[in-house]
Amino acid sequence: MEIHKLPGRFGAANGLRAFSTTASTRSQDGSKDDAASRAIADGFKSLNKIPPSSLQSGKKASDHHAKGTVKHNSASPAADHDGKPQPSKSRKTSPKSRQVAVKRMRRTLAQDQKKKTSPRRKQEKDESQDATSRIQSSLQSIVTGLKAPVTERVTTKADRESPRKMSRVQSSIGARESGGMTSRNLKIKPLDVETATVPQLSFGLERVLFNPGVYHLRDPRSRVFNFDPYLGSIMPVTEFDFDALKEYITSSKDDTLRNIARKENKKYIGSSSSMTSALSHFHYLLSSWRGIDTSTVSQGFPDKMRTFTRLLRSPAAMFLRYQDGVYAIDADKEFDSANVLMNLGKSMEKLLTLPKEDFERYRRSSSNKISAEEEQAIPEAYHYSTMGDFLMRSQLDAYDPRLPGTGMFDLKTRAVVSIRMDARNFEGGLGYEIKGRFGAFESYEREFYDMIRAAFLKYSLQVRVGRMDGIFVAFHNIERIFGFQYVSLPEMDLALHGQSDTALGDAEFRLSLGLWNKILDKVTEKFPQRSVRLHFETRDADTPFMYIFAEPVTEDEIHAIQTKNKAEIDAYQRRILNLSHEDEEHSPSFDTDNLAVSAEPDSQDDMGRSELPDKDASPKASEESAAEEDSSSPAPNQPAPTDLESSDKQEPPPENRELLTMTLVVKNMVNGSYVDRPQNFKASDNWKVEYEISEVEGDQAHSLYASCQKRREKALAGRGEDETEVANNVYLRRLRDIARHGRSFRKQEAKLDKEKGIVVLDGTV
Numbered sequence: 001m002e003i004h005k006l007p008g009r010f011g012a013a014n015g016l017r018a019f020s021t022t023a024s025t026r027s028q029d030g031s032k033d034d035a036a037s038r039a040i041a042d043g044f045k046s047l048n049k050i051p052p053s054s055l056q057s058g059k060k061a062s063d064h065h066a067k068g069t070v071k072h073n074s075a076s077p078a079a080d081h082d083g084k085p086q087p088s089k090s091r092k093t094s095p096k097s098r099q100v101a102v103k104r105m106r107r108t109l110a111q112d113q114k115k116k117t118s119p120r121r122k123q124e125k126d127e128s129q130d131a132t133s134r135i136q137s138s139l140q141s142i143v144t145g146l147k148a149p150v151t152e153r154v155t156t157k158a159d160r161e162s163p164r165k166m167s168r169v170q171s172s173i174g175a176r177e178s179g180g181m182t183s184r185n186l187k188i189k190p191l192d193v194e195t196a197t198v199p200q201l202s203f204g205l206e207r208v209l210f211n212p213g214v215y216h217l218r219d220p221r222s223r224v225f226n227f228d229p230y231l232g233s234i235m236p237v238t239e240f241d242f243d244a245l246k247e248y249i250t251s252s253k254d255d256t257l258r259n260i261a262r263k264e265n266k267k268y269i270g271s272s273s274s275m276t277s278a279l280s281h282f283h284y285l286l287s288s289w290r291g292i293d294t295s296t297v298s299q300g301f302p303d304k305m306r307t308f309t310r311l312l313r314s315p316a317a318m319f320l321r322y323q324d325g326v327y328a329i330d331a332d333k334e335f336d337s338a339n340v341l342m343n344l345g346k347s348m349e350k351l352l353t354l355p356k357e358d359f360e361r362y363r364r365s366s367s368n369k370i371s372a373e374e375e376q377a378i379p380e381a382y383h384y385s386t387m388g389d390f391l392m393r394s395q396l397d398a399y400d401p402r403l404p405g406t407g408m409f410d411l412k413t414r415a416v417v418s419i420r421m422d423a424r425n426f427e428g429g430l431g432y433e434i435k436g437r438f439g440a441f442e443s444y445e446r447e448f449y450d451m452i453r454a455a456f457l458k459y460s461l462q463v464r465v466g467r468m469d470g471i472f473v474a475f476h477n478i479e480r481i482f483g484f485q486y487v488s489l490p491e492m493d494l495a496l497h498g499q500s501d502t503a504l505g506d507a508e509f510r511l512s513l514g515l516w517n518k519i520l521d522k523v524t525e526k527f528p529q530r531s532v533r534l535h536f537e538t539r540d541a542d543t544p545f546m547y548i549f550a551e552p553v554t555e556d557e558i559h560a561i562q563t564k565n566k567a568e569i570d571a572y573q574r575r576i577l578n579l580s581h582e583d584e585e586h587s588p589s590f591d592t593d594n595l596a597v598s599a600e601p602d603s604q605d606d607m608g609r610s611e612l613p614d615k616d617a618s619p620k621a622s623e624e625s626a627a628e629e630d631s632s633s634p635a636p637n638q639p640a641p642t643d644l645e646s647s648d649k650q651e652p653p654p655e656n657r658e659l660l661t662m663t664l665v666v667k668n669m670v671n672g673s674y675v676d677r678p679q680n681f682k683a684s685d686n687w688k689v690e691y692e693i694s695e696v697e698g699d700q701a702h703s704l705y706a707s708c709q710k711r712r713e714k715a716l717a718g719r720g721e722d723e724t725e726v727a728n729n730v731y732l733r734r735l736r737d738i739a740r741h742g743r744s745f746r747k748q749e750a751k752l753d754k755e756k757g758i759v760v761l762d763g764t765v
Contacts, residue, residue: 153288153289153290153291153540153544153676154289154290154291154292154306154307155289155307155540156307156310156313158310158711159289159313159538159539159540160539160540160541161539161540161541161545166541168700169663169696169700169704171700172696172697172698172700172701173663173694173695173696173697174694174695174696174697175694175695176692176693176694176695177522177692177693177694178690178691178692178693179518179690179691180688180689180690180691181511181514181515181688181689181691182686182687182688182689183507183510183511183686183687183688184686186387186388186510186511186513186514187387187510188385188386188387188467188509188510189385189386189387190383190384190385190467191260191264191384191385191386191391193260193382193384195379195381195382195383195396196378196379196380196381197381198381198396198397198398198399198408199353199354199397199398199399200353200398200399200400201352201353201398201400201472202351202352202353202354202355202356203227203228203230203231203352203356204227204228205227205352205472205484206400207226208472208484208485208486209400209402209403209409209472209486210402210486211486213485214437214444214475214483214484214485215483215484215485216482216483217231217232217481217482217483217484218232220435220436222759223752223756223759224759224760224761225758225759225760225761226760226761227760227761228356228760229758229760230356231351231481232480232481233479233480234344234347234348234351234476234478234479234480234481235347235351235359235362235363237340237343237344237347237576237577238576238577238578239363239364239365240343240347240362240363240364241362241363241364241369241370242343242346242347242577243372244362244369244370244371244372244374244375245346245375246375246376246378246380250271250274250328250330250331251269251270251271251274251328251329251330251393252319252321252323252328252330254269254271254328254393257269257328257384257391257393258323258324258326258328260384260391261326261391262324262325262326264386264391266326266386266389266390266391267325267326267327267389267520267524268320268326268327268328268329268389268390268391268517268520269326269327269328269329269390269391269392269393270328270329270390270391270392270393271329271392271393271394271395272392272393272394272395272461272462272465272466273331273462274318274329274330274331275329275392275461275465276458276461276462276465277316277317277318277331277458277536278316278318278516278534278536279461279509279512279513279516280312280316280457280458280461281315281316281536281537281538281546282508282511282512282515282516282536282538282546283457283461283496283508283512284313284538284544285538285544285545285546285664285666286508286511286512286666286668286677286689287497287508287677288544288668288676288677289538289540289544290496290497290498290677291306291307292306292307292308292452292453292456292495292496293494293495293496293497293498294306294449294452294495295494296448296491296494296495297445297448297449297452298438298445300438300439301438301439301440301445301446301449302440303440303449305453307453308453308454308457309453309454310715311454311715311716312453312454312457312458313715314537314711314712314715314716315535315536315537315547315708315709315711315712315715316535316536316537317331317332317334317533317534317535317536317712318330318331318332318533318534319331319332319531319532319533319534319553319558320520320523320524320531320532320533320534321531321555321558322529322530322531327520327524332533332561332562333561333562333564333565334561334562334564335565335712335713335716335717336564336565336569337424337565337568337569337572338424338568338569338572338573339423339424339426339572340423340426340478340576341413341415341419341423341426341478343573343576343577344413344415344478345413347362348413348474348476349397349411349413350362352398352411352472352474353397353398353411380395381395381396382394382395382396383396383406383408383466383467383468385465385467387510387513387514387517388513388514388517389517389520389521390513390516390517392465394462394465394466394467394468395466396408396466396468397409397410397411397472398410398411398472403469403470404469405467405468405469406467406468406469407469408466408467408468408469409463409468409469409470409471409472409486410459410462410463410466410468410470410471410472411471411472411474412455412459412471412472412473412474413473413474413476414447414451414455414473414474414475414476415476415477415478416429416432416433416434416447416475416476416477416482417432417441417446417447417450417735418430418432418477418735418736418738418739419432419477419478420450421731421732421735422732424572426478428732428736428739429477429735429736429739430477430478430479430739430743431477431479431739431740431741431742431743431746432477432735432738432739432742433477433482433742433745433746434447434475434477434482434483435745441735441738442738442742444475444483444485447475448485451473452495452496456492456495456496457496459471459487459492460489460492460493460496460505461509463489463492464489464505464506464509468489469488469489470486470487470488470489470491470492471486471487471492472484472485472486473485473486473487477742489502489505490502493505497681498679499679499680499681501681501682501683503681503682503683503685504678504681507678507681507687508678511687511689514689515664515666515689515691518691518693519548519662519664519693522660522662522693523548523550523660526550526660527550527552527658527660530552531552531553531554531555531558532550532551532552532553533550533551533552533553533558533561534548534549534550535547535548535549535705535708535709535712536548537708537711537712543665543667545663545664545665546663546664546665547661547662547663547704547708548660548661548662548663548664549659549660549661549662549704549705549708550659550660550661550662551657551658551659551660551705552657552658657702659701659702659705660695660701661695661696661697661700661701661702661704661705662693662694662695662696663693663694663696664691664692664693665691665692665694666689666690666691666692667689667690667691668687668688668689669687669688669689669690670685670686670687670688671685671686672686
């Protein structure tokens, strides 16, 4: 493969290049495979068993390689330190004489084999003991290999940039900037801003916070409720009064946030919801596409994919909106779409943090219904933090003083897989139940595995922005809640970073903000006092790199993009809320500036607070299931995405608009040594990142931007309700089959409840 180095001071010596012909990684992996094969083969041999043919063929190949090496060394002159052959000091041998020597050696080995006699009893005992030790050693080697952390890069074909594309990028590189930063020198500073009282959990749910693993609402074996059975039935969205709820305030419309930024002399402001999509791509870059750690999933679970979901890997887009010397980060809502989970998350947050009597006041038919004025009088609670030029805001969901640190935690409501797969048409997935801890379907294990792939990265970033301890998850199927789980930040870090020590995730978070700060400085220097549309996308190559696109936009253009799907969203809201056009005039305003980013990569069916973009659920995200293969794979007879992008045909530059296109390449150094990615990182370790930011010029910059936008649109484009492939999707049909059986199961359970009554932990209802 041809080598393409990015220009600048990072040459071959430091290894900052997009492609390489070196096979050091492969050779190391190969040696590990050979060692494992030999260990297993020794175990079979000690038991007088014949190893599998695959191991025998591997041994023969290894022997053949060794023989070839010996033959090469004997036939070739030795090399000096400069790599130049030395003159031969022995008489040259002909090919015929070498063949004779090989035959003679084979005859000698055969004769030695014939001379061997049957071993005596003592020898048999010794060999038996030796065999036992070899078996133990072999098994120990295998177990050690299984326990060892997986360090290889985990990506799909759609994430990789082709050599041809990299060659074109290389030829278009212009100005560049290089530098370095260390994790020790970057600090998060909490701001002491007076805020409202944060609510605590209701219904005795605080028990979940101090119980590792899943806490069943109802024990499936004894049928005893651990909590109030009232939690078992979720108030339908058609009965909940959404008029009373406050609207979410985006960063650009938050005057309090802007005033704090001026006071603290900060340049960029953002919320946890608007920042996490870009921060996710910095994780891919700094970790060199580290795969997820599934060690917390049982060995019997069938899905083995270690990639993040296609939606999570798709390009991140946002607006940098300028006003009065401050740039506000707002999520890009070009591909917004609505679904029932957007509404359900807001109502379930109230359910989990209010007493039953207060929650019932939000029911439309309540005689003591809460008014909008009363709701507006309840202040929101926020945490504010700074680092560099950033001021970050995080809305606080819940609090318990017994938790470590600040005692704050996030609320997440997680719909079952049948709902997530097609959230817009959720009716077909109703009835799906969670019946046990383990299994491919109808299990907490399925939901937890899907959370790791689709949501944990976003969750962990939100927790860090808000200086929280973890997340409280409620598993539901829209109609009923099945159970709860508290997932601490160390548990999420184990799945994301391969270690429960949060030092690695904390350092990566600070370095991500530091690099992002550098990039935004270059953007605002290029387009001072102007609003800008930004795209971030990490691509895979021999050295992973990131594309950054910055396009100046006007407020009118921003409004047009943000309200692009408003009519479709309003129509969907009327349908699921059973609103007439007259009712819609009095229904909650779904202004797209304040609407959930249901199509964003950081959006899942985890709504659980009024800071809606953190909680919204996406029909596109629901297509990402661990049970299906990566959906970015091309259809039969269609070229792969990489092939399309690497074709010689270039996208014409649209309208010759202003555009800043950059690439970011990093090199990790831990305690003075270069590494692909940090591992087993401790707080005392020093992580230095060397970076190079290069500008791409000419038509190539516009072509790359168009390709990035197409990839994002493809990843986020939802399927319409009238498209027939929904019914033809085999996986979806299977889930709907399970949901149908679940509805029958629920009828039987209701019958048993009627006959035997309902038992709760503290008495009978």
